[in-house]
Amino acid sequence: MSGPLFANALVSGLLLAGFYAAVSVGISIAFGMLDVVNIAHPAFIILGSYAASIANASMGADPIVTAVALSPAFFALGLLLYRFYHATFERRGREPLRGLAFFFGILFVTEVALILAFGVDYRSVTARYIGTTWRLGTVDLPLRLFVPFVVSVAMTLSLQVFLSRTFFGRAVLAVGQDQLALQLMGVDPVRIKQIAFGISIATAGVAGALLVIIQPVQPSLGREYIGLVFAIPVLGGMGSIAGTLAGAAILGVATSFTATFFGPSWAPAVSFGLLLFALAFRPSGLFGR
Amino acid sequence: MSGALLVAKGVTKRFGGFVALGGVDLSVGAGERVGLIGPNGSGKSTLVNCIAGTVRGGGSIEFDGHDLAPLPPHRRIRLGIARSFQIPRPFASMTVLDNLRIPLLYAARAHPLLQRSRGRETEEALSILRQVGLEAKAGRLSRELTQVDMRKLELARAIASHPKLLVADEALAGLSASEVDEILAILLEMKGRGVAVILIEHMMRAVLRFSERIAVLVVGRKIADGPAETVLRDPAVERAYLGQ
Amino acid sequence: MKTSSFTAIALCTALLVAGTTSALVTNDYFFSASYTVLQFVVLATAWNILGGFTGYVNFGSAAFFALGAYSSIVLDKLFEAPITLSILSGTAVAALVGLGMGYLTLRLRGVFFAIATLAFAEVLFTFVVNWDYVGGARGAYVVLQGRPPLGFRSFVQFLFAIMALMAAGAVAIARFVQTSTLGLGLAAIRDDEVAAECSGVPTLRLKLVSTTVSGGLMGMAGATFPYFLSYVEPHGVFSLSYAVNSIAMPLIGGMYDWAGPVIGALLLGGLQQVLQVNVSADWNLFLVGALLVVFVTIAPHGIMGWTFRRGRRARPT
Numbered sequence: 075m076s077g078p079l080f081a082n083a084l085v086s087g088l089l090l091a092g093f094y095a096a097v098s099v100g101i102s103i104a105f106g107m108l109d110v111v112n113i114a115h116p117a118f119i120i121l122g123s124y125a126a127s128i129a130n131a132s133m134g135a136d137p138i139v140t141a142v143a144l145s146p147a148f149f150a151l152g153l154l155l156y157r158f159y160h161a162t163f164e165r166r167g168r169e170p171l172r173g174l175a176f177f178f179g180i181l182f183v184t185e186v187a188l189i190l191a192f193g194v195d196y197r198s199v200t201a202r203y204i205g206t207t208w209r210l211g212t213v214d215l216p217l218r219l220f221v222p223f224v225v226s227v228a229m230t231l232s233l234q235v236f237l238s239r240t241f242f243g244r245a246v247l248a249v250g251q252d253q254l255a256l257q258l259m260g261v262d263p264v265r266i267k268q269i270a271f272g273i274s275i276a277t278a279g280v281a282g283a284l285l286v287i288i289q290p291v292q293p294s295l296g297r298e299y300i301g302l303v304f305a306i307p308v309l310g311g312m313g314s315i316a317g318t319l320a321g322a323a324i325l326g327v328a329t330s331f332t333a334t335f336f337g338p339s340w341a342p343a344v345s346f347g348l349l350l351f352a353l354a355f356r357p358s359g360l361f362g363r
Numbered sequence: 364m365s366g367a368l369l370v371a372k373g374v375t376k377r378f379g380g381f382v383a384l385g386g387v388d389l390s391v392g393a394g395e396r397v398g399l400i401g402p403n404g405s406g407k408s409t410l411v412n413c414i415a416g417t418v419r420g421g422g423s424i425e426f427d428g429h430d431l432a433p434l435p436p437h438r439r440i441r442l443g444i445a446r447s448f449q450i451p452r453p454f455a456s457m458t459v460l461d462n463l464r465i466p467l468l469y470a471a472r473a474h475p476l477l478q479r480s481r482g483r484e485t486e487e488a489l490s491i492l493r494q495v496g497l498e499a500k501a502g503r504l505s506r507e508l509t510q511v512d513m514r515k516l517e518l519a520r521a522i523a524s525h526p527k528l529l530v531a532d533e534a535l536a537g538l539s540a541s542e543v544d545e546i547l548a549i550l551l552e553m554k555g556r557g558v559a560v561i562l563i564e565h566m567m568r569a570v571l572r573f574s575e576r577i578a579v580l581v582v583g584r585k586i587a588d589g590p591a592e593t594v595l596r597d598p599a600v601e602r603a604y605l606g607q
Numbered sequence: 608m609k610t611s612s613f614t615a616i617a618l619c620t621a622l623l624v625a626g627t628t629s630a631l632v633t634n635d636y637f638f639s640a641s642y643t644v645l646q647f648v649v650l651a652t653a654w655n656i657l658g659g660f661t662g663y664v665n666f667g668s669a670a671f672f673a674l675g676a677y678s679s680i681v682l683d684k685l686f687e688a689p690i691t692l693s694i695l696s697g698t699a700v701a702a703l704v705g706l707g708m709g710y711l712t713l714r715l716r717g718v719f720f721a722i723a724t725l726a727f728a729e730v731l732f733t734f735v736v737n738w739d740y741v742g743g744a745r746g747a748y749v750v751l752q753g754r755p756p757l758g759f760r761s762f763v764q765f766l767f768a769i770m771a772l773m774a775a776g777a778v779a780i781a782r783f784v785q786t787s788t789l790g791l792g793l794a795a796i797r798d799d800e801v802a803a804e805c806s807g808v809p810t811l812r813l814k815l816v817s818t819t820v821s822g823g824l825m826g827m828a829g830a831t832f833p834y835f836l837s838y839v840e841p842h843g844v845f846s847l848s849y850a851v852n853s854i855a856m857p858l859i860g861g862m863y864d865w866a867g868p869v870i871g872a873l874l875l876g877g878l879q880q881v882l883q884v885n886v887s888a889d890w891n892l893f894l895v896g897a898l899l900v901v902f903v904t905i906a907p908h909g910i911m912g913w914t915f916r917r918g919r920r921a922r923p924t
Contacts, residue, residue: 111718113666113725162904171664172903174721175854178666179899182851186893297847301726308719339744343733346726353723354711415805435811436804446805454798456863465795468788470807524807 078212083334084327085213091326092223093288095230095319096281097299098306100274103233105304106313107250108267108274110159114177115303116296117184118148118275122282123197123291124188130199137199138225141283145276152275155180156268181296188293196290204287222284229280233273234315246270250313298342305349324348368393368559369414369426369444369528376409376420383409384420385583391528391559396551398574398591399563402603405580407563408449411532415439415446427527440470443527447520447534451513453505460501462516463488463523470524488523495519495549511542518549528559535569543569579603610786614779621775625768629759638767642835644876645767646828648774650849651856651868652781653824658854659862660790661817662797663717667724669849670731671822674701675829676844680741683749683833690751690769690834697830698823705822709815732845746840749833766835773831777824781865784820793817794863825853848892852876855899861911870910 097119104112125144126137163173203217237243245266248256256263285291306325310317325345333341367390376384384406391397401407412418416436424431426442434442445466454462467484492498495515500508505516514534521529531550535543547569553560564570570577570591577594579587581603587594594600628637650668657663675697682688682696712723736744751762759765784790792813795803804810833839852875860871875895882891906912 111722113722171662171717171721172907174664174718175858176900176903178851178854179896179903182847183893183896183900186889186896189889190893294847298729301729304722305726308722337737339737340733343730346729346733349726350711350723350730353715353719353726417801417805435809437807437809440805440807448802448805452799452802454795454802456794456798461791465791465803465808466806469792469809520806 079334081213083330085215086219087327087330088323089215089219089223089326090330091319091323092226093219093281093284094302094306094322094326096222096226096277096284098303098322099230099233099315099318100277100281101303102307102310102313102315102318103246103270103277104274106307107246108270109250110156110164110267110271111174112177112271112274113174113300114181114184115274115278116299117181118151118278119282119285119299120188120291120293120296121184122148122279123286124192124282125279126283126286127197127199127291130201136201137283137287138221141280145279148279149272149276152272153268155275156271160264160268181300185293185296192293194292194294196292197286198290199286201287218288222287225280226284229277230315230319233277237315242266242269247313301342301346301349305345305352308349308352367391368395369424371410371414371424372422374410374413374420374422374424376406376413376418382583384413386422387580387583387585389578389585389588391561393527393559394554394557395559396554396573396575397559397561398570398577399561399580400565400567400570400577401580404582406583407580408532410580411446411530411561411563414530415444437469440466440524440526443525444530445470445521445524445526445528446530447514447517447532449532449536451510451517453508453513453516455504455506457505458501459492459497459503459505459508459516460485460488462505462520463491466520466524491519491522494522494552496545511538511545514538514542514546515549518546522553526558528561529553530561530563532563533565534562535564535566547573610779610783613782614776617775617779618772621771622768625764625771629764629768633760635761635763638761638763639835640880642763642767642770644873644880645770645774646832647852647856647872647876648869649770649777649828650825650853651860651872652774652777652865653821653828654853655857655862655865655868656781656784656824657817657821659857659867660785660793660797661814663713663814663817664721664854665724665821666721666850666854667728668825668853669845669847670724670728671701671705671825672829672832672849673731673735673841673844674704674822675826676832676839677735677741678826679830679833680747680749680839684740684747690831693834694769694773694827694830698827701826701829702819702823704826705818705820706815708822709818713811713814713818728845728850732841735841735845742840744841746838746843747833748838750837751834762834766831769831770828773827777827778865778869780820780824781868785865789813789816848895851892851895851899855895855902857909858907859898859902859909861909863908864911867909867911874910 101112101115104110104115122141126140129135129140130137159173159176163176203221206217208215208217237246245256245261249263249266256266302325306318306321309324310321325348328348329341329344332344369391371387371389373386373388374384375386387406387410399407409418413420414424416431416434416439426439426444429442431439454465464484467488489498489501492501495518497512497515497519500512508516518531518534534546534550538546543566550560550562550573562570562573574591576589577591578585579594579600586603587597587600650672654665654668657665678697678700679693682693708727712720715723735741741747755762755765757765759768792803792808795806795808796810796813800810832844856871856875857868858871859875860869861867875898879891879895882894902909
């Protein structure tokens with residue numbers, strides 16, 4: 075194995091890992107903290123990609139600017155979706171598996187709706203940095219990966235600070251563990267959950283804009299990310315943002331090495347395979363809680 | 364105590380750093396009625412779970428001469444350890460009658476899985492329902508029952524497994540005085556069948572009426588065990604439990 | 608009705624339908640559309656044994672279907688195995704994988720099991736795409752040669768008759784499971800797993816039986832698929848629409864009874880055949896997804912639930 079090849083695989087793996095954190099941090103919140111198994115998360119990521127791509131094509135808007143501008147809309151979408159989910163499934167208590175089937179249906183409907191509206195063609199964006207690559211010695215640093223890395227890490231870290239330092243954040247962390255304590259503090263758990271779920275969907279919108287910078291996107295791409303978005307929180311130990319970053323780093327590097335040394339067609343097996351492995355042998359995550 | 368039905372020795376259980384049970388001994392003789400009391404969080408329910416097998420802890424538990432450690436819950440109930448749940452857990456999509464057919468087919472006798480039962484267990488189910496006063500509701504969906512009827516169903520389901528020991532986890536909580544009497548009557552009848560009962564309860568009146576012996580748990584340790592009069596006069600019990 | 612007489616009636620009905628339609632209908636499209644609908648009867652019935660009876664959601668129906676299809680392809684490449692042998696081996700392979708999958712993941716909460724099935728489907732897909740012996744991403748051809756056996760006019764008619772028998776068999780198995788002591792135990796697991804275990808139900812063993820039977824039947828449905836299409840490629844066999852359909856059909860029909868998935872598959876499968884021709888394949892899938900969402904939201908017990916609720920009484924088992 076040659077040095078530069080190895081170094082490049084490692085660097086692109088770490089860059090990829092940053093992006094993976096953005097993709098999966100929403101599931102860490104929704105699944106890990108709120109216990110809402112939003113299997114439709116990747117569909118919202120693809121929606122974000124389409125929004126960024128359309129704004130880019132019609133107004134020349136930068137995808138990251140679009141992502142930030144649209145995040146209130148995604149937040150509101152998540153808020154409404156959670157309200158509906160809560161009223162229909164959660165409040166009635168029984169059978170969380172129906173909620174799962176519900177989100178699965180949402181995933182599928184969103185995908186087909188995008189196909190019906192825009193066809194199955196790949197969509198992409200243009201921005202000045204997309205073609206640029208910095209070179210550090212023998213290591214390539216393509217800005218196409220580096221910009222999403224920076225945005226994603228910034229978003230994940232600020233979420234971590236927000237969740238650990240604010241009253242609201244601590245309420246979110248408590249909501250999965252001790253609802254009674256929250257009620258004694260005079261906090262309505264449903265309100266906390268709906269805001270947190272809104273944040274989760276907003277991160278999906280941003281992740282979508284980052285995705286379309288990295289690669290062209292078409293509607294069914296979303297389901298390739300199902301394994302990834304769940305594998306990372308499960309690997310990192312559910313409901314911990316720091317764990318999410320660690321899980322993302324493992325998956326990013328593993329995927330990059332697989333693609334470099336075995337060929338890109340094996341790459342999807344890595345995330346799903348690790349997820350299966352984690353579920354079978356270490357369901358509390360590599361780092362536990 | 365020799366010839367005891369249940370002998371638990373040094374039962375421990377930790378959840379993370381929290382010690383729920385710090386080495387508890389408990390023995391119950393055949394047909395004995397034991398009241399298990401203690402403040403909230405003292406480990407009563409955890410002890411029940413360790414005996415029933417739904418939680419794995421340290422220490423040793425023997426039942427009727429069998430070591431329980433390697434046995435999953437469904438094997439323990441076949442040996443004769445039945446339990447009722449603190450919050451009733453009926454099989455919600457089934458009728459009251461079918462709720463009883465489950466333990467009758469799976470615990471009381473080993474019915475071949477791949478056969479349709481010929482309904483012989485139905486008669487017995489109906490007779491158990493008659494004893495607990497649910498016969499008229501045999502055809503109802505169990506999720507439509509009232510609170511007190513759900514408690515009765517819990518007990519009926521436990522009886523249907525032909526137990527030697529019944530562990531009733533707060534079978535009386537939240538019931539009115541007359542409802543408590545109804546449930547207590549069912550529990551007192553168990554003696555006639557030679558069934559030992561461990562009753563976990565907060566309500567002193569009920570515990571005193573029911574128990575031949577009382578054991579007291581406080582923060583994961585047993586601090587007293589004996590006849591009701593002695594236990595209640597024990598200063599340690601007064602301090603830790605009744606005094607608060 | 609006794610299981611043996613129900614099975615006999617189901618199989619005879621399948622034979623009768625296959626026989627009369629073969630004699631009366633000459634249009635091959637009829638047979639290919641009916642084959643597809645019946646294939647969904649098998650898939651939905653199989654899914655429901657685990658999903659509806661036992662309460663564990665399997666998102667990986669396509670993977671078990673594909674296991675059946677690809678085991679037929681392998682046998683065909685090896686020695687042009689007869690179709691009966693392909694069906695048997697497809698069923699066996701998928702059943703074994705179902706057992707293994709269950710063994711690895713059934714100790715988990717139901718939600719993790721569901722995610723694991725989805726991951727399993729993707730891993731298997733990646734392996735097939737990279738497996739050159741079965742054609743990799745390009746796909747593989749399986750061509751039935753010679754004259755159709757047993758005096759059928761075309762291979763499609765022959766395959767339709769086989770699928771009719773398999774559907775009858777699958778439904779008979781589902782009904783048998785439901786009405787046996789096993790089915791009562793599975794329902795207890797679905798309602799409350801801890802209470803079931805504490806009532807003497809050996810939950811792990813019963814769940815393993817359930818994943819094995821369910822997986823095996825899905826494999827059986829997939830085993831004839833290569834012969835039906837003559838050409839198979841991974842994207843087609845692993846299509847998410849199999850997973851969505853096999854969940855949507857029992858949900859729409861009703862999951863607590865063997866008849867629910869049959870009703871759902873006939874309605875939704877038939878509707879899709881009509882739409883496929885008259886509108887478009889994409890609208891078709893949109894409809895399935897939308898119906899899934901609508902039913903799971905407003906009619907969680909499906910069409911069977913409407914009659915169910917009106918009676919206010921559970922069906923006697």
